[in-house]
Amino acid sequence: MKVLVLNAGSSSQKSCLYKIPDDAPLQEAPQPLWEGKINWTQDQGGAEIVVEKSTGEKLRETIAGDSRQTQFAYLLQTLTSGKTQVIGDLSEIDVVGHRVVHGGQSYRHSVIITEEVKKAIADLCNLAPAHNPAALAGIDAIEKSLGNVTQIAVFDTSFHATLPDAAAIYPGPYEWVEQGIRRYGFHGISHQYCSQRAAQILGQDLAALRIISCHLGNGASLAAVANGHSIDTTMGFTPLDGLMMGSRCGSIDPGILIYLLRRGDSAESLDYALNKASGLRGISGISSDLPAVITAMNQGNKRAQLAWDIYVHRLKAEIGAMLASLAGLDVLIFTAGIGENSAAIRQAVCEGFGFLGLKIDSEKNQNQPVDADIATPDSTVRVLVIHTQEDWAIAQQCWELVKSR
Numbered sequence: 001m002k003v004l005v006l007n008a009g010s011s012s013q014k015s016c017l018y019k020i021p022d023d024a025p026l027q028e029a030p031q032p033l034w035e036g037k038i039n040w041t042q043d044q045g046g047a048e049i050v051v052e053k054s055t056g057e058k059l060r061e062t063i064a065g066d067s068r069q070t071q072f073a074y075l076l077q078t079l080t081s082g083k084t085q086v087i088g089d090l091s092e093i094d095v096v097g098h099r100v101v102h103g104g105q106s107y108r109h110s111v112i113i114t115e116e117v118k119k120a121i122a123d124l125c126n127l128a129p130a131h132n133p134a135a136l137a138g139i140d141a142i143e144k145s146l147g148n149v150t151q152i153a154v155f156d157t158s159f160h161a162t163l164p165d166a167a168a169i170y171p172g173p174y175e176w177v178e179q180g181i182r183r184y185g186f187h188g189i190s191h192q193y194c195s196q197r198a199a200q201i202l203g204q205d206l207a208a209l210r211i212i213s214c215h216l217g218n219g220a221s222l223a224a225v226a227n228g229h230s231i232d233t234t235m236g237f238t239p240l241d242g243l244m245m246g247s248r249c250g251s252i253d254p255g256i257l258i259y260l261l262r263r264g265d266s267a268e269s270l271d272y273a274l275n276k277a278s279g280l281r282g283i284s285g286i287s288s289d290l291p292a293v294i295t296a297m298n299q300g301n302k303r304a305q306l307a308w309d310i311y312v313h314r315l316k317a318e319i320g321a322m323l324a325s326l327a328g329l330d331v332l333i334f335t336a337g338i339g340e341n342s343a344a345i346r347q348a349v350c351e352g353f354g355f356l357g358l359k360i361d362s363e364k365n366q367n368q369p370v371d372a373d374i375a376t377p378d379s380t381v382r383v384l385v386i387h388t389q390e391d392w393a394i395a396q397q398c399w400e401l402v403k404s405r
């Protein structure tokens with residue numbers, strides 16, 4: 001089965017093509033046959049296209065025009081022609097899977113996309129304004145280029161559909177519950193993949209493990225996973241809640257917002273401040289990029305030091321909260337850009353949990369671990385660094401859904 005996966009962001013569209021045997025799913029993520037990305041970050045309209053085949057052939061082109069549909073159709077052509085060709089015709093694609101950030105309360109699992117599903121994704125655009133519209137644009141673009149191929153939506157919220165009410169419901173007015181104002185949680189595709197991969201790496205039954213998954217990228221969230229299900233998570237109604245992030249503040253006293261609104265700040269300026277001008281970027285005044293903050297900190301920059309200190313403090317505090325929800329811990333997972341690459345963050349966080357008997361081997365931690373256990377043999381908690389494979393997880397879910405029909 002050939003599965004095309006689309007992962008749409010506001011300024012880019014990542015796609016990849018996987019081939020999965022029809023009779024049995026693969027145990028480990030294969031290399032995609034083809035990976036393509038469109039960046040819409042050019043100043044003068046137009047787009048940059050980067051394509052790579054599993055055999056190494058690469059293509060990088062800037063294409064003119066401002067129709068995203070035309071640019072996307074051009075990207076798809078690189079599947080069937082030129083040096084990055086991997087298939088003879090687009091009709092060889094059996095199914096297209098889309099990452100959809102917000103599925104609201106209706107979608108607890110991946111679904112085949114129908115007009116009704118598209119409407120539901122559109123209705124949720126105000127809750128995920130940077131992401132859901134981009135996913136819809138991807139779905140439309142596929143309809144135009146591939147006709148009525150089966151399309152599947154895989155939601156970032158679905159994995160958290162199992163949150164108990166006590167974790168999901170905000171203690172605001174009860175009407176909020178009826179209005180759908182609750183914790184949804186995000187990064188579910190990554191948290192679910194990493195939990196399953198952890199069980200696989202350790203050779204243990206997922207159902208027997210209490211896991212805290214730390215997805216630390218530009219956006220960052222934790223999930224507490226028991227019995228293979230998410231029982232608590234740090235992102236909330238929107239992806240703004242929880243941990244300090246690259247440019248998002250995470251949890252803050254909501255009274256600050258009332259104060260700022262009464263002072264005359266507009267909703268738009270608060271949106272910008274909380275989403276774009278906070279977090280590592282806001283505190284350090286340097287960058288939302290952790291390595292740049294660390295470099296400045298090592299040069300004695302006080303605001304960079306403060307940004308680091310808050311980041312680590314918030315991370316430890318939220319892990320502590322997940323620990324209490326799980327009533328214990330077997331596995332701590334680090335994943336995504338910071339989780340996979342920053343030995344310093346892993347060390348600073350793990351030091352805070354030494355009292356549990358959690359110990360990491362500093363050599364293993366420094367040695368760019370990938371899908372590896374960095375805990376010492378006598379540690380009471382396994383500490384895994386896992387390369388998140390969201391696109392592969394989407395492809396697997398598509399395979400399963402198509403096979404179950």
Ligand code: ADP
Nearest residue numbers: 217218219246288289290291336337338341342
């Ligand atoms: P996204 O949420 O956009 O998918 P990623 O998972 O790619 O993000 O993570 C991006 C983050 O990873 C950035 O903050 C970047 O600074 C961080 N990062 C990348 N490489 C390193 C590194 N070697 N050390 C620390 N942080 C890193």
